[in-house]
Amino acid sequence: MSFSIVVDHVSFGWPDGTMVLDGLDAAFPAGRTGLLGANGSGKSTLLKVIAGELIPGSGAVSVTGEVGYLPQNVPLEGSATVSDLLEISGKRAALHAVESGDVAEEHFTVIGDDWDVEERARAELDRLGLAHVGLDRTVATLSGGEAVMVALAAQILKRPAVLLLDEPTNNLDLDARRRLYAAVSAYPGVLVVVSHDRALLGLVDQIAELRDAAVHLYGGNLDDYEEQVAAEQEAAERTVRTAEGEVRRQQRELIEARTRLDRRGRNARKAFENKKVPKIVAGGLKMKAQVSAGKHRALHQERLEEARGRLSEAELAVRDDAEIRVELPATAVPAGRTLLTLPLDHPDGADGADGADGREGPAAPDRADGTPRREGLKVLDRLVIRGPERIALLGPNGSGKTTLLRRIVEHGAHVPVRYLPQRLDVLDDALSVVDNVRAVAPAASVNEVRARLARFLFRGGRADRPVGTLSGGERFRATLAALLSADPPPQLLLLDEPTNNLDMSSVRQLSQALAAYRGALVVASHDVPFLETLGITRWLRQDRDEGLAES
Template sequence: MSISIVVDHVSFAWPDGTTVLDGLDAAFPAGRTGLIGLNGSGKSTLLRVIARELTPASGSVSVRGVVGYLPQNLPLAAGRSVSDLLEIGRVRAALHAIEAGDVAEENFAAVGDDWDVEERARAELDRLGLRHVGLDRTVGTLSGGETVMVSLAARLLKRPDVLLLDEPTNNLDLDARRRLYDAVSAWQGVLLVVSHDRALLELVDQIAELREGSVRMYGGNLTSYEEQAEAEQQAAERSVRTAEGEIRRRRRELVDSAIRIDRGQRYGRKAFENKKVPKMVAGALKRKAQVSAGKQRALHAERLEEANERLSEAEQAVRDDAEIRIELPGTEVPAGRTVLTLPLEPRSAPAESPDDGPDDGPDDGSGAGPAVGRVAVLETLVVRGPERIALLGPNGSGKTTLLKRIVAHGAHVPLRYLPQRLDLLDDRLSVVDNVRAMAPSASVNEVRARLARFLFRGDRAGQAVGTLSGGERFRATLAALLSAEPPPQLLLLDEPTNNLDLASVRQLAQALSAYRGALIVASHDLPFLEELGITRRLRQDRDEGLAES
């Protein structure tokens, strides 16, 4: 298998001195590779180094061919056109000028060999399910998912040899995800993708895990990796138990040896005291016994030290992915209490066709199943008690808009909103200072204790938010929201799993199980919603409004 990307002893640190990569060596083969690892392990940074967006402090990267890179957080300019996002705006303008009779040399230079650029762009957008998106449409009118797919089309238009994707399914509804899966399956070049999307990771040829500063390759897809990792985990745990048993045995041997030596010394003293041996002989025996005892103690101590080293090595091989813990009694909402009443824009649902059966309606990509399964369009959104509501719907249907309307309208209880772009915190301030800004009455020690439950311990709590990874930033934002004064009894989450690694998604679901307030979660991550214990599903539609599902 040929190697397409070589990372040779690469180190990188942020300007504040935070080290992300330290002498990293890695080699990525041809084919599709899924890059996984805990949040903060350096996955996104590594992609940016490979894409030459970041320059390493030391080491080098070599890549065979042209690189196309789709970042996790796309730089957006709402006034730009889709053509600009596709990076064909200048060529289109020149083409249109030539068609209008302007034969200036600079127009022909701008077009070059791209006379069919509009047709190719249109074909790429259509293939990715964006037939409805015009080339002159402004970026500000696109949903987050549509923006991601247009940006992917831009990369594919350049026909790269190597494609780097950082969490490409963020913000995508189920239908868009399926089209992206198809594009990945059909990709013939080299692909390196950072993702927590299980379905996407099932399509790769190998998994690369970035853990504790090194990359390890596993053949096969995510399922194969998990089987191998579980086998390694079990072997590591057995090694720990064996090492612990050896330490207990070595300690007993050390104690037994000390007892034997003490008995021998007491016997020698008694023999001398009872005149059984001459003083000179007794002295020689004593010196010999002391030398022997010293050697025995040193030998047993050395064996115990070796056993401790083997235990330390065995413990390092055991995976210990800490869990987020939430203890917030102040967020509890009594059953039946009305926490939100929001009047909705009056809309009427179209009549169902008499030919539509109960199970044969098309899946709209919202995760809500066939459209004919909806009960009724809502005129007022009422949330009572500690409900857990899933807000479903395709990209561009208005889920984020609805959440923002709830924030603007207000609720009957304290509420907090976690947006997709995680822009609530001040990048210049530390995690501690950001939390204190939302909880001014809490002491520094109280804030640090809370942050420890969100896995920010020691120096990590003092790190500037601007240097955090996407998943770390999410944890910091969630910690700030849930520590806010007063404690939120209604929590609005917009695609909360977007920037989280596989372990963190599981941890977040476990953590939110301890939250006793009401939840409204907009998400396309169906396994995550199932883990949350959703009690009610609502579907947002572009034309019909909000409906029970």
Template sequence: MSYSIVVDHVSFGWPDGTTVLDGLDAAFPAGRTGLIGVNGSGKSTLLKIIARELVPGSGSVSVSGEVGYLPQNVPLGAGRTVSDLLEISATRAALHAIEGGDAAEEHFAAVGDDWDVEERARAELDRLGLDHVGLDRTVGTLSGGESIMVALAAQLLKRPEVLLLDEPTNNLDLDARERLHAAVGAWQGVLVVVSHDRALLELVDQIAELRDGAVRMYGGNLARYEEQVAGEQEAAARLVRTAEGEVRRQARELVETRIKIDRNARTGRKAAENNRVPKIIAGARKRQAQVTAGRQRALAVEKLEEARERLNEAEQAVRDDAEIRIQLPGTEVPAGRTVLTLPLARAAGDDEQVAGVGGKVLETLVVRGPERIALLGPNGSGKTTLLKRIVRQGAQVPVRYLPQRLDLLDDRLSVLDNVRAVAPSASVNDVRARLARFLFRGDRANQAAGTLSGGERFRATLAALLSAEPPPQLLLLDEPTNNLDLASVRQLSQALSAYRGALIVVSHDLPFLETIGITRRLRQDRDGGLAES
């Protein structure tokens, strides 16, 4: 198999001494590859090294062809135009000068063979659902999702042989996600995409998992990868059980060997006393018995150590993707109890049905009992604003809000002290017990929040949110799966399964919404109208 990207023994660390990659080897073939791994494993760093955005401390990367790269945080610049972001402003200016009658040689040189650049740019924007976005529009007037799609159009316009995408669906509404999925599905070159978007990962040809400092390739899409891992883990669990049985057997044999040696020693002493063997002969027999016993004991100990080593190897093959298991009885809301009544602003024409939705625009948002509401709508329609308004106005029950940015923790405090700050009446032991259920056991609870990886910070934030006093009976989540790895998304779903209160979640992640048992869907349109979906 020929490889389009070869990573040869690459190491990289940050100036503070933190090692991210250490002697990493990887090879990416043609086609679409989904690069997955836990937060903090180095996926984004690896993409930046391949894109020449970062220089490795050692090792090398070779890439066949031109590289296009879409980072998580696209450097936009509010004053720049869409044309600037597409990197065609100079060519357009030369074209317009020639069309205006200026035949200067530098204009022709700037255009080269790219006489249809505006038509191609327009076609890419239209294909990604940006037909309403003009080339001279400033970036500052675009929504976050629109900016990402323009940045993607810029990469597609270059027609690179290799395209690198880092969490491209973050902040995209459903329509934009579908268009991005279509663009990825139609991509004919080499593509490596870092994502937790299950629908997107179903479109790839292979999965590359970055785990424990190494990359392993799995043929097929995400579903096929999960099947293979499940089979591997089943086999690994059987090996662990077999190795545990062998350790127990060797431990019993060691005990039996020691008992046998002691019994033989006693028998030898009695025989020597009864036969009154000369001391020199008795001493020789004793030394020989001791040598034999030592060999037997050493052999038994060696077998036990070998069994323990095999058990350790077997256990290392079992993934430690621990699950969150919690109980939150204090968050329970009785069925039918009103937890939120929020009057909604209405604009002229709101009596009409929302276009494409088919539901009446709501005059008042009423949430009852343990409803689980998905708040949908295009980028820029005001979903986050609505959540913040609920927080400001308050509800009939305690409310907690998880913003898109996980900035609820004090970086200077430990995980333990962050939770104690929101649960002041809980004892230290109670808080430690709660944190253990969120996988912060022992010294991990004492770790400063500012030193946590992305996945750890998410779990710590979730622990603080759900441990707060009084217990939240209305939970507001704003794009909670953005920037989370697949394991963290699963852990969030587990935590929400234990939550017994009402929930309003803004998300475009349909598989995630299905796992948390959404009971009602609302859609916010661009004009601010909110309707049943």
């Protein structure tokens, strides 16, 4: 098998001394590879090293051809435009200059052979569902999903031989995800994708798992990988059971051997005491018994240690994904209590229903683009949240879900509210995880904070790491720990795309943590399987034209 990417004994650590990759060897073949691993295992760091975004402390990376890279978080700040994000602003400026009559040689040098760069850019945006996004639009005005798709278009336009994608389905609605799946399926080069999206991982040719500081390749897609891992687990658990049985057997044999030797010693002493054998003979027998006892004890002890060693080795092969453990009784709110009443504005003058109970409103006019509205739509003119409701907020990219969550925060509720944004920017990167939690829970002692963080899998030195050095999934756990540990504890929790950057184990851990939450919950997400694990009681849909409605 030929490999397009070779990672040779690469090490990388953060300035505080935290090692992320330590002498890692890996090789990625042609085709599409899904890169899996627990949060914090170094997946994103590995992609950045391959892309040249990070320089390893030691080792080397060899890549066949040009590399394109789509990071987890696409920058949305500043005055950059879509054209800037597509990296075609210079060529567009040169084209426009030539079209206006400026024939300076530097313009032709910049353009090269890309005389159709604007047409290709618009065609790619259209293919990815972004025909409505202008090239001169400011990136800061894009939704998270739109920004991801523009950044993907930028990489495809460059036509790299190797394309690296880090959680590309973050923030994408269902339609955008389908378009991304099609783009991945059609990509002709080498592709490595870090993702927790099952549908996307169903399109890959092999799975590479980063686990225990090594990369293991599995042929086939995610389903094939899970079958192989399940078979490995079953074999590993059988080996553990066999090793446990061997340890018990060796322990019994050691006890039995000691019992036999003790009995021989007692018999020798009795024989001497009863004068059945001469003293010199008894002394010889005693010395022989002691030597024999020592040899037997050493032999059985050695066999027992060997059996314990085999058991330890077998246990290492069994996967043990830690689980978040959270108890949050202080977050409980009485059933039926009104926590929030938020008046809503409707696009295009659409009329709405009462909204408090989601009754169906009168017939609404057509959308601004002339297409008919959905019949029987239960449009809301105000959002009312009561008791420990669990509300799912759905809607396409750019429809205003994040804006609605921010409005809830700004409007205020009758109970403490906490908001988990998409970009997880509520923590101080320079402070440790412990200090960030202490900042929102000043009355708690350091030991109390550490105990809480341990339940979120931040134990020992992990809790002292600066937030800026955490992986996406670790940062999410730290942010969730801070929100749920805040004083006063939140009784209304708002989550915006919470499964972004989380591996499958972490998504399960998040579900466990939210199962312990007793307050009201509003979750904006495109991850329907995840939402279905939360016991959702109301499904709302935010639409660009129709506003908020009962789905």
